[in-house]
Amino acid sequence: MSADQLRHVLDLARLRRVPTGKPVFEEGEDASHFFLLLDGHLSVERLNTEGDKVISLHIPPGQLFGLDRALGRDTYPASAYAAVECIVLIWPMSLWDDFSTQYEGFASEAYKVVDQRVSEMNNRIMELATQHVEQKVASAVLRLMEQHGRNTDTGVQIAFRVTRKIISEMTGSTLHTVSRLLSRWERQRILRSAHRHIHVLDPVRLENLTRESAADQR
């Protein structure tokens, strides 16, 4: 896209600040806009019929989201909450067709984002179906680290607050089990966790926990 084209697209966007914990949109709402996350991190969540919250995925800055109309949906299938204070660009859905036809590559870029999300969902299904809780928790922490990590001199820190409860909602387990696992990993110097922040010290060992079925406990 040329600089001119880009300016044109940006001129049509509205900018919005979303405070931590507030929704950008909620499940079931009319899918009237699509978005770009300029800064911050989003948590995408759904409620099942029992009312249990399940975290579908997290979105890192720089990504388009709320593209559901591109798949022919009228409403958002999940809610998006700000995991930290966020800055989002907002376009009305009516501009979607204009952008798609005017800018070569716009639609295909958007569909690539969709593909990424679909792939990630597929991976989660595999994990949820085949892994034990310990492995799922390790996978979840690793995914947060990869997608939302900031490098520090001692390891990688996840860029937003992550409670035991959040991890249990990502893995379909309980905060108690997660707490026990994290405590153990902290004792083993695989990670550090304080002030609701998680700091991965040894990604390789965490990666191993993703595979091993049962081994050196303690």
Added chain:
Amino acid sequence: MSADQLRHVLDLARLRRVPTGKPVFEEGEDASHFFLLLDGHLSVERLNTEGDKVISLHIPPGQLFGLDRALGRDTYPASAYAAVECIVLIWPMSLWDDFSTQYEGFASEAYKVVDQRVSEMNNRIMELATQHVEQKVASAVLRLMEQHGRNTDTGVQIAFRVTRKIISEMTGSTLHTVSRLLSRWERQRILRSAHRHIHVLDPVRLENLTRESAADQR
């Protein structure tokens, strides 16, 4: 689409018979074609790094599939096997763009299929994350019934052979547990299962099992 257009599209397709158990395409292969399932039922499967098979979904007749290039993928992300003898229409991917531009609504129909699949994956993630094994198995049988059922005078029969192992691969459990559950449900006249076929007698009670956490056993 007009009759003429339809004829044109069909003229460009190749017809193929796929015997039970054989693949239409396999995970990782070049996504060179897209397909329409004219008759039969497909099982879409993936292998995780450990080599465990996981059944992602089943495809009923009448649906487009192998649309991964529409999301910008070069390879198929999963394998599709014939659950019974299948008849498929095959088009080379190169025709995708022609069809999309020539036939208003072709692309949007295809994306609706993608959306359906994404929704189904989302539901499975919710189920896998929050439900107990009994509930997951009930959900799996119910989904097979809804998507692949044939009405009979006593209930609904699933249109292809379903072993305990297959259900365990759909739910991430073991064939032993599935066997115990199906035996119980058979005793309770919720379903019948013989010759590797499952016949649901009482969908309502099965639906209830989807929600209840623990109750009248035996």
Added chain:
DNA sequence: CGTGCCTTTGAGAAATATCAAAGCCTGTGG
């Protein structure tokens, strides 16, 4: 008409949830 899956069922083991209680942060409001 046998061989190889598929199924059933029991017994015991293991993983994880549930229940319970106490201490700790953190952010709030006085």
Added chain:
DNA sequence: CCACAGGCTTTGATATTTCTCAAAGGCACG
């Protein structure tokens, strides 16, 4: 600036679910 309330965390004890191991019988297909 301090005290407090509510959510977060840790940890133990116990309960429950589900898996694993084992063995036997059945059925289907070649």
